[in-house]
Amino acid sequence: MPRTVEVTELALRDGHQSLLATRMATEDMVGICEEIDQAGYWSVECWGGATYDSCIRFLNEDPWERLRTFRKLMPNSRLQMLLRGQNLLGYRHYEDSVVDRFVDKAAENGMDVFRVFDALNDVRNLRQALAAVKRTGKHAEGTICYTVSPLHTIEAFVEMAAQLRDLGCDSICIKDMAALLKPQPAYDLVRGIKETCGDDMLVHVHVHSTTGVTLVSLMKAIEAGADIVDTSISSLSLGPGHNPTEALVEMLEGTGYETRLDKDRLVKIKEHFAGVRPRYAEFESKFIGVESQIFESQIPGGMISNMESQLKQQGAGDRVKEVMQEVPKVRKDAGFPPLVTPSSQIVGTQAVFNVLMGRYKSLTGEFADLMLGYYGKTIGPRDPEVVEAAKEQAKKESITERPADLLKPEWDELRKRAVALDGCNGSDEDVLTFAMFPQVAPKFFASRDQGPISVAKSAAEPAKEAVAGDGKAPVTSRVEYKVKIGDKTRKVLVEPA
């Protein structure tokens, strides 16, 4: 009897986030939800920080309404979200009662599986969110952000897994956002977790495909006992995205492992997104191949393009290589944080500052906070000299406690400010939108009544653009010319295309 490997479909969240700058509108998803619901997935990832942000910033969509729509259209599926621990879907630490409210509301609106991570792998930053999920009776998935450094050994990751188990996690996710997880470490890490946490502990593996090796890593993770793996339907896969769902299904044939997925439905899902994707062509990631140099730089693809655009804004577009060499140095000085939102932005921006202004001559506020412990603790020690520079510049001391312990209750104040905004409907959901995106929420509340604004081109538009000019060809029938180029004469036949 083959062992069943379960699958999480990423198309509705990380798939289009990685490939189409998170721009896909709900209207381009609803038509295929029934097929997804019936295809045999373990869960459907469909919500997270970037999709929430994109909804209110670009699409004039209420992200909570999107969630309720998914809930209605996929009654048989576990809906899954990505939650940044104490940061929720925002970029700062929230006080515990805000975390509780968010989890309650997400569960109430239909969320089933909460994948909770912290950019520094500081388990203290996961505690409140995981406890809140447990309280709602939903699935609490603790997350290890996979990265590579001299300190990130298999043993260290397995020790973190044990801590997550002790927090009562229903499953443990290995999250490999930069596609750095090679086959052998994938095997060793899953085995290590199973041996330490017990064979019953569900292990869920999330990898990107950027470096081209991670489908092999999924195979090895499965051989080591991984229970659930993440893939994205082929028409929204590869490049900085994920391995294709269909490829996973096919590769397992005859191996002693199998999925529960319905291939006919996968074809329909593929065709749906193959039709949708061209309408978002302007948001396509420029990078669609395989990038193995990430193994050297350990800089995720998205971070490189961020740094490039920062450098260009400073008229220093030619200094990308210097910055890429600076990143590992900054990361080491900061105690080897994984590079994932928001640590990737914080480290990357500081590397840009170092190159443009001299090393640590000027610190960003966020980098100073990172050095002083305000994001939590890192696996390695932080460079004492840089810590001193941070203290001086930020005019504050470093901390060792859980950052959220320093926060005062803030819900009432958030509510007061939110409901004062034009268009706020007074719901806790709206207060949470304001809490997480205080700059964007006011404009969204004010314009929400106008309804969704898709940024996709209509189906006809891309085709129009493909046809050049005004379409009136001056050559309207076949004409043969003799053409002399240099000293060679050729017959050339010209006709309307």
Place this chain on the structure above:
Amino acid sequence: MPRTVEVTELALRDGHQSLLATRMATEDMVGICEEIDQAGYWSVECWGGATYDSCIRFLNEDPWERLRTFRKLMPNSRLQMLLRGQNLLGYRHYEDSVVDRFVDKAAENGMDVFRVFDALNDVRNLRQALAAVKRTGKHAEGTICYTVSPLHTIEAFVEMAAQLRDLGCDSICIKDMAALLKPQPAYDLVRGIKETCGDDMLVHVHVHSTTGVTLVSLMKAIEAGADIVDTSISSLSLGPGHNPTEALVEMLEGTGYETRLDKDRLVKIKEHFAGVRPRYAEFESKFIGVESQIFESQIPGGMISNMESQLKQQGAGDRVKEVMQEVPKVRKDAGFPPLVTPSSQIVGTQAVFNVLMGRYKSLTGEFADLMLGYYGKTIGPRDPEVVEAAKEQAKKESITERPADLLKPEWDELRKRAVALDGCNGSDEDVLTFAMFPQVAPKFFASRDQGPISVAKSAAEPAKEAVAGDGKAPVTSRVEYKVKIGDKTRKVLVEPA
């Protein structure tokens, strides 16, 4: 001690053949040959039927000169070619002495490794070519064309491997042109060959990446003992091409296997082709993702586009699905040939005929020959009714002997006809060019003196001159034309300068 896995680099032949319609000019390769030569490859595939054809048809290059250039620029490398057994690089069977001459000349001009295959896996069609290679002292690689059918069992393939061993092959290649080789069969097949032919028999695995699973298959093949695997540098990889060389190197880290490849040189090779590729954008395969439905249809990607264009020419572009359903039927009736040049074209065209004109109402000459044994024997029996139809239409009987046994010595006649051509230099190489491409060779001989014509250069220029030639510039906006120059049709975008 990790076991060393050897690598064949495909960029110079199958890489650009699969991704850029074989159009890459020698001038775009010479600048990187030194790095390739030093990178640590087991061999460099750089010659075959399509590159030979493209040289004389499109690039006005002498393919033998290209070979000599490679030999000079890569003195430390094994140069490797793909040879269609008794068909050499052409589309018909050649008499044995022509096969001998070709192999002699290829060896003399610098070829080291001859990968010899037959589209029907009829070992009798490999015998002469393999013996000729052995006689020259070069590396004779016998090839199993991998395919999927009720008759193509692991045992049947292993039995073929034993026959190849008995012919004295120095290595055995598993050639998976359609990316159908899944991980478990890859493992089983390599193990089976090793167990039957001995651990010393080198097993060389060639897979395409079209279906997205074959890097995993390479991993499994390596675990089963495969000695050499084929990859293409990342900037000329994926889609209908191959797995990226760098991904292979990285995936093996820590697994107990390793390559001898120099990563720094791989970066240079990658950057070289990343720079070259955009100049051939108009020849890019439209298909760049992953296509798992090939596992159902078993129709290689290139074959589908061929059939599509045939159907469009007949004004029946909407009947592709019918044809795709007809292909497996035709293949079964023909005794389950693998689908590879030329059997893929023969079966595909007959499927088109069947759909347009009724099943077997009209047979192509090639399909009749296939049914009557003139290409060799197939693994399964051929449908007796269709065989009868073939006899009637072709006015000949079926044969069971090796097709080349029916041929009379033909070298002297080929030489006579070749040297009579304007521009033929009288060399055996020129006679071989004429023998293999009798329609194209005359034009090539006549124009050879003008030297290489890269098709990477702007194709719009001649058309612009044609349209604006009278000085009146009738083109006032962007217009797309179809332009025929010689026997090539191009889409050309014309706009005011």
